[in-house]
Amino acid sequence: MHARPSFRWLIAAFTIVALAASAVTASAAEPIRLGAFLAVTGKGAFLGDPEKKTLETYVEKVNGEGGVLGRKVELIVYDTGSEAKEALTFVKRLIEQDKVDAIIGGTSTGETMAVIREVEAAAVPFISLAGGAEIVEPVKKWVFKTPHTDRLAVEKLFTDMKARGLTKIGILSGPGGFDKSCRTNAMALAPAKGLAIVADETHGAGDTDMTPQLTRIKGAPGLQAFLYCGFGAPTSIVAKNVRQIGLGVPHYQTHGSASMSFIQGAEGAAEGVRLPAAALLVVDQLPADHPQKAVATAYRDAYTERYKEPISTFGGHAYDGLFIVLEAIKRAGGTDKAKVRDEIEKTNRFIGADGIFTMSPTDHLGLDTASFVMVEVKDGTWLLLN
Amino acid sequence: MSADFLQFLFSGITQGACYALVGLGFSIIYNASQVINFAQGEFVMIAGMAAVALIDAGAPFVLALAAGVALTVVVGVALEKFAIEPARNASVVTLIIITIGASIFLRGAAELLGGRGFRSMPAFSGNEPIVIGGAALLPQSLWVLGVTVVIIFALGRFFNSTMHGKAMLATAYNPVMAQLMGINTRLVLSLSFALAALLGGIAGVLIAPLSLTYSTVGVMLGLKGFCAAILGGLGKPMGAIAGGLLVGVSEAMTAGYLSSAYKDAVAFVIILVVLVVLPGGLFGGRSVERV
Known part of the structure; x- marks a missing residue:
């Protein structure tokens, strides 16, 4: 008799606890699940590492502010080790086991292209962080991307050359996928821009001296500008060789050179080299009324505060991918x-780190050449050109 | 036109000297053990990366270079002691595979310790090019060439006039007979790795201002150095030097006069042709296969 009421109490208490727990699990059971597969290690690590750090920083931040639609965001990151074949395995796992709501990733074009068929078949919104134009051309229903394409970079460069009255261009390109894509785009775009390619040289993997190629380019009739497509x-070696042989024409490189290692490695020979870059690279020099000023500054501060290392423009791709998805959700x-896919496609004037995105059913990137700024190396750092 | 030719020649000879130094390392280890050491390119990388890291840490320039080379020798001896010697009864092919494994390990370790970026080492005597006959030559190229010449003479003296050098030559000709004559062939093996690492290390710090330095810089240099050694006749130090210069100059001339797209291909075609005509390499002589 004495024990009965307390037993009842016990049951009541247990029920309350159980209910509370189920209530908690009910709300916690519905997080927004984002999957990412990135080249955190391996040869693409200098890209994938800042991408992962960016995603983690901002998912934490979003959750700290109460999540999205009152739901927490759960991030699942897999490291592909820069191997395209690993990418496919991880994407299958994200889709089948982790049952993610959207996928961000594919640090390189190879990793991205390897998973497109799987993603399309499973019908999951997918934002790639890789450069290649072929990811979104032709448009694939579920596939989007945030980084600038090589073509945009070349267009930006050619516009700058044209403005300076430079129309006869010599090109040197390396053996990598990025290098070749840059060269192909340059060849294709030159006639439309009224430019002539007067020299077209290449170098091999691991080459340590390009003076023979540069000597040939120097001898090309009427040469007015030089473009190096590489990574x-x-x-840096090309910049040094150009100084060595005294090429004597304006020197351009691509956004592949937009890192301090390029300037430091060239030991002063990078002075005067012009290249297109994301606004993030020169965030402090952006005028106060630049539309990306606030976003880029906030990103730089959040990243450096947490990781105590300088930002790279590559982390910005992940920032844009994450928020384009979250905004769409x-x-x-x-x-x-x-519905999320349709909303991603309707992204309109989203101000990101890489530029201002306006997507459409025919454009799953949504950037134009305005998303690049031209910079010149001056006194060992980047100078924003107008 | 002759200015262009000179420019191509400077480039080719400088590159060729780099290949020759790497090729020499292949030949020395091959002589002592019949093993092709595919970690030879990594020796180049280790010296460069270590020296640059020390310079960045504020070490005096010359001391950093010496320490980079010294570390490479230590790694070379350790490679022989801990990876090759325990497996010395295995076949030569197994040993070669071990060196491939070691090269991958060394690249990974370098990436972990030294980061994934690329760095430059300051040139020994500045970057102001010297203009000769209209062609520009970097002072660093003169360093590479000068040191290569010194090394050729030093090696010649070592092999012909010192006991250790003669012991190495004797082991190369006939390991069993050398052992019977009282030569410590295991010591010779250690010595050959030390010497190969020393050459690789010297090449590494000489090349670093030109090639920059990063964890995979040794891969292509190792391959080209191997080509140089094969072309000249494996195990023939003078052959490695001639082979290196031939590969370097032919690459530069192809890039300069023919097309840069064929540059690497031409080097390999020359190797094929030479090996078909002279299977022992340029300096290999007509060796008779004993059955």
Whole structure:
């Protein structure tokens, strides 16, 4: 008799606890699940590492502010080790096991292209962080991307050359996918822009001296400007070789050279080199009325505060991808995949780190050449050109 | 036109000297053990990366270079002690595979310790090009060429006039007989790795201002150095030097006069042709296969 009421109490207490717990799990069971597959290690790590850090920083921040539509955001990141074949495995896992609402990733064009068929078949909104134009051309229903394409970079460069009255261009390109894509775009765009390619040279993987190619370019009739399409250590070697042989014409490189290692590696030979870059690179020099000033500054501060390392423009791709998806989920009022996809496609004047995105059924990138700024190397750092 | 030719020649000889230094390392280890050491390119990388890291940390320039080379020698000896020697009874092919594994390990370790970016080392005597006959030559190229010449003479003396050098040559000719004559062939093996690492390390700090330095810089240099060694005749130090210069100059001339797209291909075609005509390489002589 004595024990009965307390037993009842026990049941009541248990029920309350159970109910409370189920209430908690009910709201926690509905997080927005975002999947990411990135080249955090391997040869693409200098891209994938800041992308991962950016996603983690901002998912934490969004959750700290109460999440999206009152739901927490859960981020699942897999490291592809820069291998395209790993990318496909992880994307299958994201879709089938983790049942994510949207996928961000594919640090390189290779990793992205490897998963497109899977993503299209599973009908999951997918935002790639890779450069290649072929990701969104032709348009694929579920596939979007945030980084500038090489074509936009070349267009921006050619516009600058044209404005300076430089119409006879010599090109040197390396062996990588990025290098070749840049060269192909340059060849294709030159006639329309009224430019002539008067020299077209290449160099091999691991080459440490390009003076023979540059000597040939120097000898090309009427040469007025020089463009190097490449990435990594060769960008600095080319700058040094250009100084060595005294090429004597304006020197252009691409956004592939937009890192301090290029300037430092060239040991002064990078002075005067012009290239197109994301506004993020020169965030402090942006005029106060520049539309990206506030976004870029906030991103730079948030990233450097958390990781105590300088930002790279690559992390900005992930920032844009994350918020384009989250904004679309907000507008769609939920995570219904078809609705989210439609809303991503309706992204209109989203101000991101890479530029101002306006997507459409025929444009799944949504950037134009205005998203690039031209910079010149001056006194060992970047100078924003008007 | 002759200014262009000179420019191509300067480029080719400088590159060729780099390949020759790497090729020499291949030949020395091959002589002592019949092993092709595919970590030879990594020796170049280690010296460059270590020296640059020390310079960045504020070490005096010359000391940083010496420490980079010294570290490379330590790594070379460690590679022999801990990876090659324990497996010395295995076949030569197994040992070669071990060196491939070691090269991947060294690249990974360098990436972990030294980061994934690329860095430059200041040139020894500035970057102001010297103009000769209308062609521009960097002072660093003169350093590369000068040191290569010094190394050729030093190696010649070492092999012909010192006991250790003669012991290495004897081991190369006939390891069993050398052992019977009282030569410590295991010591010779260690010595050959130390010497190969020393050459790789010297090449590494000499090339770093030209090639910059990063964890995979040794891959292509190693391959070209291997071509140089094969072309000249494996195990023939003078052959590696001639082979290196031939590959370097032919690459530069192809890039300059023919097309840069064929540059690498021409080097390999020359190797094919030479090996078909002279299977032992340029300096290999007509070796008779004993059955």
